[in-house]
Amino acid sequence: MVRRSPSGLAGDVIEVKEKSRELPLVLDGIGSPERDVPDYIQMDAKGTTGTFLRSPKLADVPYPVQMEPNLVIEYYSR
Numbered sequence: 001m002v003r004r005s006p007s008g009l010a011g012d013v014i015e016v017k018e019k020s021r022e023l024p025l026v027l028d029g030i031g032s033p034e035r036d037v038p039d040y041i042q043m044d045a046k047g048t049t050g051t052f053l054r055s056p057k058l059a060d061v062p063y064p065v066q067m068e069p070n071l072v073i074e075y076y077s078r
């Protein structure tokens with residue numbers, strides 16, 4: 001449903017595939033007033049293509065939790 005480049009670096013373009021643009025789920029998401037686009041993604045006017053401007057920072061996470069990446073690293077390094 002989404003076509004993107006695999007690197008995840010600034011300047012990468014993320015877009016909804018042409019045949020998926022008419023799916024009800026995609027149309028509802030694009031038209032939703034509750035849709036928040038993060039500051040590190042720039043969307044086109046139609047809402048089907050976005051440009052990755054920068055890597056997100058911990059402060060960009062919209063959840064009320066204390067992020068501790070060192071604990072995640074410790075867990076997965078076992």
